[in-house]
Amino acid sequence: MSKKLDKSAGWITFDPELKIVDCTVRDGGLINAHKFEDGFFKKIYDTCVAGGIDYMEVGYKADRKLFTGDDNGPWKFSSEEDIRREVGENDTKLKLCAMADAGRTDYHNDILPRDESVLDLIRVATYIHQLPAALEIVKDAKDKGYEVALNLMAVSTVPDYELDNGLDVVSHCSEVDFLYVVDSFGSLYYEQVDDLITRYKGTGKTLGIHAHNNQQLAYANTIHAAINGVKLLDTTMMGMGRGAGNCATELMVGFLKNPKFDLRPILKFVQETMHPMSQKLDWGYSIPYMITGHYNEHPRSAIALRASDRKDDYLGFFDEIASP
């Protein structure tokens, strides 16, 4: 091997601190309002256990006063009862997490003390302007005994001085265990990811990355982050996720060298369950998502286009987005 590769011989062995967080149910559920077929959750759970995945995100902890159970499947709320029905006491090495959106979760009531829950990690998602509200959820979750992650969304639209202020606040919040670089709009390429990693490392926190595939860069940016010290790697089965989707779990498991990971059960699940779903639901890279990525915009306009009868009108969509 070359000198360059010799330096990273840790790769040819492996970094045991690298963890995969499978977010299929949570992020993929944004496509189908978390209304998965019966049996889906148990299958993906069993697959994560068999595949050596570190964390599985079971869904959101959404406030039932804001969202109805008619409009949304159970993993919008991820009640302890629903989780336990699927996983029992979760007597496995797989850790479980759920996402709490700042301003959209009744965390006092819906996040139980950890010793009453099978959840291990609470991930708090926030825009920069909600940071104080998010940190209240963070502190509550830490007090209750959980590992806690902070996912700062849409960072590609945050001015530098504001981001630096936010990171300073986070660095002084001892309750944050993990801080996530989140490319909500799939607009970042690796030099920008590098820059964010460097800044985020200044907080002293263990870092995670959550990438979107608008420009076919979700996997590339995730391995780039892993090689540069980020430890929690968000993935989804077959890249299922809102819009252009995410870094595919099967790509990441194929890349990482830790022998605890096993690609075979993941491919089996992808073939038998995800591929048929992908024929019915639209996710993954397509040119409208590339365009919103280029323009650093939320993908909602592209999602609307893809759901319309002009889903492949790339030119018309480009003209709309490119108009000042």
Next chain:
Amino acid sequence: MSKKLDKSAGWITFDPELKIVDCTVRDGGLINAHKFEDGFFKKIYDTCVAGGIDYMEVGYKADRKLFTGDDNGPWKFSSEEDIRREVGENDTKLKLCAMADAGRTDYHNDILPRDESVLDLIRVATYIHQLPAALEIVKDAKDKGYEVALNLMAVSTVPDYELDNGLDVVSHCSEVDFLYVVDSFGSLYYEQVDDLITRYKGTGKTLGIHAHNNQQLAYANTIHAAINGVKLLDTTMMGMGRGAGNCATELMVGFLKNPKFDLRPILKFVQETMHPMSQKLDWGYSIPYMITGHYNEHPRSAIALRASDRKDDYLGFFDEIASP
């Protein structure tokens, strides 16, 4: 902007030396034996001109003693007559190139003196063991007045000492203008691309990159190469190319900041011509190509699978490839 990004302010302006080589007809033609619909060639040519593309590859210069015109469309042979029928004298800024495979081209007869041809660049494709034969074509093409590129295929399977010997030979061959990093199997990630770039730079040649998308890394590896000094960037419309395909022209044009590039005509062509083709022909990332990429194998077994009635039998294919 951050310090990191300030250092590369050249990006926010642009590097005028970065050139896009659109290979759709040549590499995409491997899917349909270069039998494109009437009018296709002229449309893509007009699109390349309008989009500011630097080079368009018109096809192969294959030996008619080895390949028949019944089995292959005209761009397998790229006769001067056929090219001129489409482009006339090519009175545009777009340069034209053709590929000559070592051992499969009658270059003495089929590559005309440049002053009798509308071609500007001859790209000689070779495996490492054919290098002496390839360099004869290189010298012949240079003598005839062309720019000449050498594409060293399947480098991911070449032992280091052999590669270093080959690069030494190339460095002493003044007739090679451009040397290509070619990821034939789509098996490389960016650290490996970096390593190859560093070695290839040792030849003193201007470098190019030709990436495949087996692991959704074609675009990522290409921009990584561009940022690290590689100047010729191979792309194809909608990523059309053998197996997992290539770096998409539309992604690259969206990324590069040189105002001579224009995404709009490219999106129009992709929407009107490439997207309908993509519904009939199978190319682009899928899990079988990921698997051959992981195992650093030629994609032919995955191509055969995708053409069979078990195209999505990921697990069965994995078990075959993973068997020693």
